[in-house]
Amino acid sequence: MSFWYYILTLNTISLILIVMRLADYMKRNDWARSFVAWKLGVSEPAVTRYLNGDRLPNAEVMVKIYELTKGNVQPNDFYPLRPKRDVQ
Numbered sequence: 031m032s033f034w035y036y037i038l039t040l041n042t043i044s045l046i047l048i049v050m051r052l053a054d055y056m057k058r059n060d061w062a063r064s065f066v067a068w069k070l071g072v073s074e075p076a077v078t079r080y081l082n083g084d085r086l087p088n089a090e091v092m093v094k095i096y097e098l099t100k101g102n103v104q105p106n107d108f109y110p111l112r113p114k115r116d117v118q
Contacts, residue, residue: 052103053081070094
């Protein structure tokens with residue numbers, strides 16, 4: 031499965047969040063890096079860096095990614111989720 035599953039427990043309710051990465055969305059839609067680069071107005075090496083995690087898209091590009099993927103890939107998807115620690 032190419033989705034990340036995060037299970038959060040809030041009291042006794044469990045929520046499952048499915049986070050889709052850009053690479054997953056591209057694969058699912060059979061999109062080439064050159065196509066995504068053209069649609070985003072960036073270079074193909076920039077898309078490669080986004081996919082490898084070597085570079086974060088700027089705010090303008092993140093909005094374009096959100097629009098291009100119809101909201102399936104969101105800015106938060108570029109940041110790893112970490113478990114919340116209890117503060118005492």
